[in-house]
Amino acid sequence: MTDRELAEIVVEDAERQTFRVRRDAYTSAPLHALELERVFRCSWLYVAHCSEIEERGDFVRREAAGRSVVLTRSDDGTVHALLNTCPHRGAPVCRLEQGNARTFQCFYHAWTFSNDGRLVSRPDEDAYGAGCERELLGLAQARVAQYKGFVFVDLSGEAPDLEDYLGDAAYYLDLVADQSPGGMRVLPGCQQYEMAANWKLFAENSVDGYHTVPLHPTYFAYAAKTGARKARGTGPGYGRNLGHGHGVMAVCSHYGRPGTRWVEMFGPEAKEEITRAREWMFRTHRHEKAFEMAEVTRNLWVFPNLVVNDGVSLTIRKIDPLSAGRTLVTAWAMGGADESEVLTRTRLNSFLTFYGPGGFAHPDDIEAIESCQRAFAVTEVPWSDFSRGMGTPGVSLTSNVDEAQLRSFWREWAARMQGLPSAPQQEHREPCDLAALEETHLALTAEAASR
Amino acid sequence: MNGRVDAPPGPETQAGRLREVEQFLFREADLLDAWRLEEWLSLFTAECRYVVPSTDDPSGDPERRLGLIDDDRVRLESRVERLLSRRAAREFPLSRTRRLVTNVQVAADHGTRLDVVASFFIVRFHRGGRHDFVGRYRHALVREQDGLRISVRRAELDHEVLDPQGTVSIIV
Numbered sequence: 374m375t376d377r378e379l380a381e382i383v384v385e386d387a388e389r390q391t392f393r394v395r396r397d398a399y400t401s402a403p404l405h406a407l408e409l410e411r412v413f414r415c416s417w418l419y420v421a422h423c424s425e426i427e428e429r430g431d432f433v434r435r436e437a438a439g440r441s442v443v444l445t446r447s448d449d450g451t452v453h454a455l456l457n458t459c460p461h462r463g464a465p466v467c468r469l470e471q472g473n474a475r476t477f478q479c480f481y482h483a484w485t486f487s488n489d490g491r492l493v494s495r496p497d498e499d500a501y502g503a504g505c506e507r508e509l510l511g512l513a514q515a516r517v518a519q520y521k522g523f524v525f526v527d528l529s530g531e532a533p534d535l536e537d538y539l540g541d542a543a544y545y546l547d548l549v550a551d552q553s554p555g556g557m558r559v560l561p562g563c564q565q566y567e568m569a570a571n572w573k574l575f576a577e578n579s580v581d582g583y584h585t586v587p588l589h590p591t592y593f594a595y596a597a598k599t600g601a602r603k604a605r606g607t608g609p610g611y612g613r614n615l616g617h618g619h620g621v622m623a624v625c626s627h628y629g630r631p632g633t634r635w636v637e638m639f640g641p642e643a644k645e646e647i648t649r650a651r652e653w654m655f656r657t658h659r660h661e662k663a664f665e666m667a668e669v670t671r672n673l674w675v676f677p678n679l680v681v682n683d684g685v686s687l688t689i690r691k692i693d694p695l696s697a698g699r700t701l702v703t704a705w706a707m708g709g710a711d712e713s714e715v716l717t718r719t720r721l722n723s724f725l726t727f728y729g730p731g732g733f734a735h736p737d738d739i740e741a742i743e744s745c746q747r748a749f750a751v752t753e754v755p756w757s758d759f760s761r762g763m764g765t766p767g768v769s770l771t772s773n774v775d776e777a778q779l780r781s782f783w784r785e786w787a788a789r790m791q792g793l794p795s796a797p798q799q800e801h802r803e804p805c806d807l808a809a810l811e812e813t814h815l816a817l818t819a820e821a822a823s824r
Numbered sequence: 825m826n827g828r829v830d831a832p833p834g835p836e837t838q839a840g841r842l843r844e845v846e847q848f849l850f851r852e853a854d855l856l857d858a859w860r861l862e863e864w865l866s867l868f869t870a871e872c873r874y875v876v877p878s879t880d881d882p883s884g885d886p887e888r889r890l891g892l893i894d895d896d897r898v899r900l901e902s903r904v905e906r907l908l909s910r911r912a913a914r915e916f917p918l919s920r921t922r923r924l925v926t927n928v929q930v931a932a933d934h935g936t937r938l939d940v941v942a943s944f945f946i947v948r949f950h951r952g953g954r955h956d957f958v959g960r961y962r963h964a965l966v967r968e969q970d971g972l973r974i975s976v977r978r979a980e981l982d983h984e985v986l987d988p989q990g991t992v993s994i995i996v
Contacts, residue, residue, distance in 0.1 A: 470880075562881060562884055565880065565985040567988050591906035591912050704890075718887045737914050
């Protein structure tokens with residue numbers, strides 16, 4: 374595929390306020406191979422949360438752009454991203470999902486590596502000459518960095534420093550990471566599910582506020598039954614382009630938030646702890662930050678493989694593209710590190726109402742994007758449209774249902790696929806007016822309560 | 825939850841009890857395959873639980889580690905409403921399913937409560953595709969005035985990943 378052809382996949386016309394993407398982007402096997410190389414290999418990929426490898430010797434095995442990577446906390450406490458293939462003949466040295474180990478022994482020829490990647494022993498050491506010294510044959514390692522507990526790897530070694538890479542998305546990770554005095558942790562267990570759709574359809578869906586009302590009526594019906602009051606209309610909320618392909622869709626709702634806002638559905642036993650956690654937030658953080666943490670549902674997209682949803686549950690989703698038409702998602706729940714079992718139970722239970730493969734909303738997301746993928750067989754209709762909200766003056770209190778955050782994603786994708794530097798982006802970059810958001814939210818809350 | 829103390833005694837022999845349980849599970853499977861979900865709901869006790877642990881640990885307790893489904897009575901009723909509403913996109917039109925329930929055993933007989941295990945193989949056909957769900961049931965049945973009722977219905981999937989099912993949109 375030529376650079377010119379690549380440049381014609383994402384087509385933006387500011388004057389006519391149109392933004393279109395050629396559907397080959399979702400279906401082409403050559404494009405998929407190219408994006409693994411140009412997007413995934415050269416980006417910071419989310420792999421794990423530091424709470425999953427808390428103790429020295431802890432490890433988890435994860436995929437990153439199709440590579441098996443072992444994240445370890447070595448004996449000196451540092452985190453390593455060991456590429457899981459023996460430098461000898463290729464077998465994986467770690468075949469467990471997680472555990473605690475000082476060493477990893479390859480099951481094929483018994484070469485043994487320390488948890489910081491050094492080759493520490495192998496059978497018949499004397500059989501090797503100077504060119505095969507042990508020091509030369511440790512496990513290859515990926516560049517690894519963490520931001521407030523979120524651990525990322527960069528397979529190319531050439532991505533910008535993680536904080537620069539995250540840019541404005543970092544603040545939205547703060548809104549999650551700073552929710553508890555003892556820090557946050559991944560709760561036990563995960564969901565893993567695969568779908569017959571391109572990973573970019575999943576990415577779009579994650580920060581698309583426009584679909585919520587038409588696609589998820591059965592969730593709203595359930596929520597109403599459990600006593601939740603729905604505000605009229607959508608929002609207030611906002612969609613924001615965070616630059617570098619990152620984006621956020623945020624909305625104030627009246628549903629419960631297990632870490633920050635108690636509702637009847639959570640039961641009386643969780644009330645005091647949630648109330649205390651909320652008070653701590655407002656005492657500790659400046660008001661705007663605490664308000665956004667406590668009251669605003671945020672779906673954050675960190676380019677290219679991380680979704681953090683902070684709504685009726687606090688949820689991490691890691692996205693792995695398997696082929697142009699298949700995607701694997703791994704989802705975890707998060708909570709405060711020092712929380713009670715009662716609050717953990719509340720979080721896990723609330724998670725399952727909306728999110729996950731058995732929830733009241735997410736299965737319909739998957740149906741939607743799998744249906745889109747199948748319908749792309751209609752090549753007579755070659756374009757998808759992302760124009761909603763183009764030409765509006767900026768981030769407004771109804772822009773959560775616009776598509777600026779999706780355009781952010783596609784501009785970055787297009788630049789990276791052409792081998793260009795991260796795209797300069799201006800549209801809908803400014804922060805939302807949080808004072809106005811809060812005022813509108815409070816007014817609607819009062820109105821809902823009086824109904 | 826225990827059955828009512830005034831519930832009539834069940835079959836007297838072990839073989840009779842097993843046969844009663846098998847027939848109950850087969851009838852349940854038929855109701856699900858026929859999408860007669862409101863009748864199916866009537867097989868449950870007033871306070872009941874429907875649990876599907878996540879595939880990373882089929883023995884997991886969804887109150888302690890993330891599961892897939894953990895319904896109380898209200899959520900189970902809402903799930904049925906959702907599935908029959910024509911507004912659950914994943915199940916509209918409704919998929920066709922066929923369930924094989926085998927290897928039925930009464931693991932423990934506590935009088936009015938029976939712990940039952942069985943194996944299941946469910947095939948779901950939808951939009952030209954076929955997905956299988958394979959696993960083990962671990963139910964708690966209680967004896968009420970007019971027969972057995974489900975107090976806890978637990979379906980442990982054997983799949984390592986929901987690959988390629990993507991969702992658990994049917995009752996498994």
